[in-house]
Amino acid sequence: MTEFREERDFRAKEVEGLSQGQIVWRRFMHHRAAVVSLVALVLVVILASTSIGWGPIPHWWKWSYATTLVAQPNQAPTLAWPLFSGRGFTFALGEFPFGADQLGYDNFARVMRGIQQTLVVILIMGVLTTVIGTVLGAVAGYYRGWIESVIMRFTDLMITLPIILVTAVLGFVFGAHGVLIVGTCLGLLSWTGLARLVRAEFLSLREREFVDAAKVAGASDMRIIFKHILPNAIGVIVVNMTLVMSGGILAEAALSFLGFGIQYPDVSLGSLISEYQTAMLSGQPWLFIWPGVFIILIVLCLNFVGDGLRDAFDPRQRRIPKARDLRKPTVEGPMVEADGQAPGGVTAS
Template sequence: MSQPTQEDEVLAQQAAHGGTFPASAPEAKGMSQGQIVRKRFFGHTGALVGLAVFIIIFLLAFTSVGWAFIPGWWKYSHLDVSPLVNDGAPTSSLWPLAWGEHPFGQDRIGRDLFAMTMRGAQQSVIIMLIIGAIAGMIGAVVGGLAGYFRGWVEAILMRLTDIIIIIPVLLLAAVVAQMASRRDEGSWFSGFAASNGVLVLGIFLGLVSWVGLARLVRGEFLTLREREFVDAARISGASNARIIFKHILPNAVGVLIVNVTLTMSAAILLETALSYLGVGVKSPDTSLGLLISQNQEAFATRPWLFWFPGLFIVLICLSINFIGDGLRDAFDPRQKKFKARTAVETARHSSTTTALAAEAPKGS
């Protein structure tokens, strides 16, 4: 016969004491919602590592080569051309530890790869944030309304979602890129896109990246709207807006956040693919995908031109995924770690206290 596990022992002691579970009380006792979320997030090791990596990349990218009208501390920009040093190979080394003139190396015409990689990381982060904001907002609104109101509202919104799903993103991106590259004076779009290419690309990808999120949010709302606490809110006279934002959305925020972060990390890969195919960020500006595309023929002779842009793509995507995982665990009220040892000790202490309290009148 198999031995009972620690969780079985805790459940047995819980049943012996009237179904109470004292181990769960100290975690939330005397703590606000924000304090509980912060405690759970900062207790998630993967999320903290991802957050630290993303902050380092963000600060390094936006302070090194500057952004907008703010100058950077690095001496080269992504457009500067200088004589080749060390035949364009990276001048940095781990032993002895050295940074050198061009730590990431140079391309064939002498541009500093560190400056270009930092500029590409800037573009990727900006596009990622724009896509996350637009896709998250549209997906949450469309999916929430469809899942809560059902009927004709759901039919219209879901058919709109189906239409956008079947549109090939690559084909539509090529059309937008062609419109943006037009030089006729009557095209206001080409003038706007020429000076705001990253913004245009981020808005476009955000407007076509919300469909999967909308379907997931709709499914979550369909489940939650039938729960007892929603029925209780309706009976008490709560409005639809209060039920959606006060009761249902906090319980669906875990699904929403983790899928927004997945959309953001996928957006970087999508932007990389579009830039690689020539319909994303265009020269003289640069992005991580465009760097890989421009140097694909030099892979055998100058592999460092791929190493560093590819490394930053991987680091950004992984850090965003880890952050999303931590936020999901922090915001979802149904997420709770089961600490078997603490639960057993607390249950045994409760059992001892109860036994002493029961024996006290006999000795008096």
């Protein structure tokens, strides 16, 4: 038996009895960077949600992001790291782990609030981008003809619009700079890339046999699009959503840095960087560093999770890593190529 046949039989054993979701989950869990990033992202969300409270979630941190501590302005960070400043193997938050600014605001509470607002912005942006891009791309790829031409020309027009500038103008026109208007504007302008990807997937999938079978069975166009074709393109959509959300963090940070994003008294990570941009020169770099650290951390985590999802949904992935123990040891013999030829052109028996 050739190695090609052995490989094919082993792959059949790997997927036997497994659903598509289980296969994707096993592949994703094998991507170590993606798993670590997902855990880190969940921990950041939990920390931001529970420390200063969020909606019905109670808080355990004693300071508020909107309360000034007049007696403690320009407070240096009290966060004690292991083997830092001769304190030994200790880890303690202290009274002001990220320090306090010149007005007495606790920087830890403000950074946690900034994470909350930034997460809301990218969530709104991700949902809008996914819905609009998926629907328009699916309709264009399935119907083709003049419908495809109109949708894709409109997509080309939207691509030419500068997202940050248009979002800033819309915020000025509506007189609002909250998370809702920022997230909505970014979402309404960021769906073009996903629409192109979904269209390309539908152009390929609409020619498959299962689509022809659905048409013969009398299924409507909407049922074929959303019931039969769309589930096969879900990998592209999910991966793109994570990448769009990571880009949304940078876009929101740029808007807030320029003064067109979330405004005082509320804060975001970008607005904190804008507010404390001179802290490096005034001897308080921690005010500027911590918002930047969390922006970098969240963006990297989302990108690594997107890479893991891309590999997990890739149908060209050859193996399911968790099922390697299914392979049976074989007796060593001459190395055989896929065409049944041993090295040197000799036919294997």
